[in-house]
Amino acid sequence: MSERGGNAGPQPSSLGVLRSNFSSTVLASVGTFGRAMRSGAQATMIGVADAGRLRFQWRETLTQAWFLITVTALPSVLMAVPFGVVVSAQVGNLVHQLGANSLIGAAGGLGVIKQGAPLATGLLLGGAGAAAIAADLGARTIREEIDAMRVMGINPVQRLVVPRIAAMLIVAPLLNVLIIFVGILAGYIVAIAALDVTPGSYWQSFGAFASSADVWVSLAKSTIFGYFVVLIACQRGLEAKGGPRGVADGVNAAVILSVVSIAVVNVVITQIAALFLPARFA
Template sequence: MGDGRDVAARPRRKSESSLDILRSNVSTTVLSSVATFGRAMRSGAEATKIGVVDLVRLRLQTHETLAQAWFLITVTAIPGVLMAIPFGVIVSAQVGNLVHQLGADSLIGAAGGLGVIKQGAPLATGLLLGGAGSAAIAADLGARTIREEIDAMRVMGIDPVQRLVVPRMIAMLIVAPLLNILIIVVGIAAGYIVAIAALDVTPGSYWASFGSFTTSIDVWVSLGKSTIFGYLVVVIGCQRGLEAKGGPRGVADGVNAAVILSVVSIALVNVVITQLVTMFFPTRLA
């Protein structure tokens, strides 16, 4: 009997052990995620404060900021155009076919234009900056961290946030709306060509519906979303780079984490902003 009870107790203890391990892993993951979010918010607030003070006191590192801005433009401009063209074509073709079945061909311009301005351009901007910009920033700062350059700067009394993070943040905030405007122009032009050439929409009808439903608020919201996405991307990239450890493997892990966190953050924030904008600024005739 004693042997039977022992045999019956073993699976139970094993099951409880597995459950404890699962609970421990979940709690550890959640706590680690909250801690990472807290560090990102703290580093973002610190960099923003230092950047504002440097701008007011005219101590901004202009050369480094312009160099970082030019680098971001070179790695995102051409991919942005290549993303905007198929996006504009797809939106115009899909919406055009649906609208054509409803007999409202004159609304193709409005639907395609609003789709590109309010959703397509900001998301494409954020994903490009998250995929190229955030990865480059995390790799650069991560390499400096594992080479102990960041520690050396602190020993010499140089704030790495002021010297390295702030110029990249300001450069990202400059490039994000510019890239957004480029994608808007290219996307709408691509949609216009498809509507005229393939869907037999007259140019006057396309632009009339586009102008009737698109307002300046839509453009400003698009620019604001792209700027917020750029801010999230640069904060995440800088944080993962400055926290890299473990040699080249740690830098690679930091770059991977920066890209994934950037994409997820952009998707979540986009949903929140879209709901808020829909509540306070519903689509209406201009």
């Protein structure tokens, strides 16, 4: 006699469940990134058209830019100081063992310009900036303000997304310059005070190896990072649903996707820059 009341069929294994969850997560992330890029293309075209017709929302753009500066300027300084100190100390100790103290300025300065400043800018914008934008737009979506704008014939992308993209493109390179300045200054102080490097040799080696192309690449990277961050944050905010819990989930997803996108894009840009702009040897 066959047993009754048992399992009707084989239960999925833990490996199968893990594979299914991973696949669904990857597909959802790719879909989110694709919708963000489509929204970004639409917002860019609308912004260019508004600028051409002299109808661009400069007041809202400046308001959003000032808001981003207030939430990221001080953390930028606080992040740049220890980063410049760590880079200068670690590189300085290694170079000191090789007997090439005169290269500390070049190594520390280029490390801050090429990698430290744009990554710190992107992470700050992806953390504080993306969270603030996603929370703002998510709350508007939950309160049905976005639906009300559509009913009144107002395009939410034109009214809300375009000014935030323009503001991010303004703030990102400014933060990058601030982090470069503070990071190099902090590294210089450590090199002079703790590593017995003379001021002249520090700046001489820095000027011999660094070039204006390095700064332009750093500014371009930070601007691209900011563009990806604001697109993802706006997309997650406009798609928020499910009450306050949905807003929190949207903010969390915006921050995570921003950080992951910055890491991937940084690798791609670094490889392209190394291919077309190899390091200069003095």
